[in-house]
Amino acid sequence: MKKVLLILFLIVGYCEVSQAQSIIVNAQNSTITIPSKFVKDIFIGNMTRWKNNSLIEVVDYNANTELRTEFTAKYIEMSVMRVYKNWIRLSLSAEVAPPKIFHTQQEVIDFVSKNANAIGYIKDRQLISKDSSVKEVKILEK
Amino acid sequence: MMSWKWGLRHQLLVSMVLLTSIFVAVFFYYTSDQQYKLFHREFISKNNSVTETVKIGLEIGLQNENLEAIKSIFDWVKNQKDFHWIGITDSSGEIFASYPSELREDFLSHQSSDLNLPTITTSRDWKSPLDHGSIVIAFSTDRYHLQSQKLFKDTAFFSFIILFLAVILSLLLSQLIAKPLTSFQKTIEQISSGHTHHRIDSESGGAEVKGLTQSFNIMMDELNEAQMKIEREKQKSENLLLNILPVKIADRLKSGEKIISDKLDSVTILFADLVGFTVLASKTQAPELVAILNRIFSDFDDLCEQTRAEKIKTIGDSYMVISPLGSDASKGAQIMISFAQQMLKILSQINRENDLSLQLRIGIHTGPAIAGVIGKKKFSYDLWGDTINIASRLESHGIPDQIQISESTQLLIKDYFKNEYRGEIELKGKGKFKTFLIS
Incomplete structure (x- = not known):
């Protein structure tokens, strides 16, 4: 029994660590889960529309923030410059809305709460526990 | 004789037309050259300004991580007059952004500042804390070519008018110059045919022609006077001869009959x-x-x-x-x-x-x-x-x-x-x- 409890603890603990960044969207957004590949595509601009065909409004952080570095490393697997280049390429050739850059998680939450098509990420879940206008979307790992 | 007369007119006409053609050609060349220089200056200046703006916008946007500003700059450049394409390379020389999106690297290697080519390009190096590269923007020279065509038509029309006027002027001028000479020639022909009393109208033509005709008329008067004296003396001689010989015998002697x-x-x-x-x-x-x-x-x-x-x-x-x-x-x-x-x-x-x-x-x-x-x-x-x-x-x-x-x-x-x-x-x-x- 102790072994079982230990295994369950380890699994839950692992999950907590892997869920260090949470994807958030507006509460009106019907999305519940999102594959990690889509996360990458959205944040580098390759995927620009929701299922309902509305334009995705990407929200990101400054390049020198730890949160962004971790998120980029984990989900996008590209350098920040590489991501920028991709956005620049898209900005020149397609009708896309480049990501809005904020400094803090609260600024990101505020923007997402006010924009139905916005998507961002945070690290501190408790920041959205009391905000009903923003919801977390579960990332489906590979 | 007629060929000489027409020859002079033709020479004058051809000379005038030739001179006018040279003038028109020089004028045409000068106008085209000036237009090229003017457009070139304008294009280079404007394109440099546009490219510089894009460079600054790109660098500031990257430095402030303001991708929206960068997009605004791109939207602006795409709406610029004569804009044809833009290519942005990174430090590796690879095009990571372009418009149109299918732009290839070899486009960037064909940079030109010659207005006679379809496009003219300007380039700037960009630099940000994360990377650096180049921006190349091409501008279409269609507007220049259209204006050149219009200028060509206008100049051609203008040249035609000048040539036409030159031909008319040449004809009038050649007639003006040739008229006293023609009159001179006709009078000489009449004098040659025995009408020695004919004189050239010394009031027509320029001062030189007037002087010439007056001198000629004076010379003819003197010649006539001398001729009349000779005639009178000859008549006297003939009368003397007729006084001593019958007319028919005198005629035979005058014709050379010896005996x-x-x-x-x-x-x-x-x-x-x-x-x-x-x-x-x-x-x-x-x-x-x-x-x-x-x-x-x-x-x-x-x-x-x-x-x-x-x-x-x-x-x-x-x-x-x-x-x-x-x-x-x-x-x-x-x-x-x-x-x-x-x-x-x-x-x-x-x-x-x-x-x-x-x-x-x-x-x-x-x-x-x-x-x-x-x-x-x-x-x-x-x-x-x-x-x-x-x-x-x-x-x-x-x-x-x-x-x-x-x-x-x-x-x-x-x-x-x-x-x-x-x-x-x-x-x-x-x-x-x-x-x-x-x-």
């Missing part, structure tokens, strides 16, 4: 001698005597002119004349009878006017004779043969104020003039001859 010698088959010869002149000469002063004799013989000379009878000579107070050369025998004889009658009338008139009592003894005979011109100096036309001697004898044996003719003459004029047989006279060495008197 004049003719056999006349039937010529009527008249001898007239003034009776009483010797007595008069002894009583009258020489000048008066000569004046009387001159008056008589001058009137006889006038009679020769009127009747075309040929005066041969005077010997003292004798006057020898023959029937017109070339006339037939009968006609010649008739003319000589009339001539003799007129002589008598003339002398009668002179007698009355001068209170004289001179008489004429006239002898006429018709027959063959030899005629010719002899001598180098004071040469004369003369006749030889028995006919002359017989005529002379008829005169010397004649009756004053009577016309004595031989039988051969009587046969020729008997149907026209009344005459009566006088008888026979003894002519020395010739025997007896029948003679007749004109009634």
